[in-house]
Amino acid sequence: MSFRNTSEAAHRGSRDVSEPLGKQWQIYRKIGQRIGGMASQAIFITGKFRPYAAGAKQGGLPSSSLINTERSVLEAVEVLRQDLDPEDVVLIKGRDTQRLDRITLSLLGQTVRCNLSFCNTKVARCDHCPMLERGWGKAPSYYMKG
Numbered sequence: 001m002s003f004r005n006t007s008e009a010a011h012r013g014s015r016d017v018s019e020p021l022g023k024q025w026q027i028y029r030k031i032g033q034r035i036g037g038m039a040s041q042a043i044f045i046t047g048k049f050r051p052y053a054a055g056a057k058q059g060g061l062p063s064s065s066l067i068n069t070e071r072s073v074l075e076a077v078e079v080l081r082q083d084l085d086p087e088d089v090v091l092i093k094g095r096d097t098q099r100l101d102r103i104t105l106s107l108l109g110q111t112v113r114c115n116l117s118f119c120n121t122k123v124a125r126c127d128h129c130p131m132l133e134r135g136w137g138k139a140p141s142y143y144m145k146g
Contacts, residue, residue: 024048029055036061041083043067043076045094045117071117073099077106101126 028051035042035052036059044052049068056066069075080090080103090107094100099119105127106112113135114126123129 025051028052029058032056033059035059039065039091041065041067043069043079045069045071045073045076045098045100047071072115073102073117074106074112074115077103077112080107099126102132105132 025048028048032042032052032055034055036056038059039056039061042052042056042061042065044067046052046068047070049070053063053066053068057063067076067079069079084090084107092100092103097118097120099114099116102112102114110127111133112126113133114129114131116136121129126132
């Protein structure tokens with residue numbers, strides 16, 4: 001979302017979209033619209049690309065600047081590497097179980113082979129996880145520790 005400064009964002013509060021008030025499709029579309037009004041490119045790591053994309057187009061972002069990597073963090077990193085310039089600003093936002101800090105770690109040069117779309121491990125951060133560099137091989141695309 002676009003704010004004039006970070007203090008404005010702090011005063012508005014936030015609500016996790018996993019428990020939205022209203023219809024999810026409309027909320028995703030509204031988020032996409034806000035992204036479209038402030039970004040030059042948007043990479044979505046979600047199975048719900050269509051509502052985000054529809055909103056981003058309404059916000060002014062052309063279809064050619066919308067990228068859907070489904071749920072692949074590693075694909076998102078590759079797309080970023082192709083177009084990222086040193087002066088670019090990247091906003092990475094997602095649920096904690098998406099573990100999107102892997103994107104930052106990879107862009108900073110860390111080897112990342114973990115491509116889980118959902119991770120509920122007890123490890124606080126990905127840079128402390130033994131599976132970050134090793135990956136999960138043929139395991140499912142999610143990990144839940146129960």
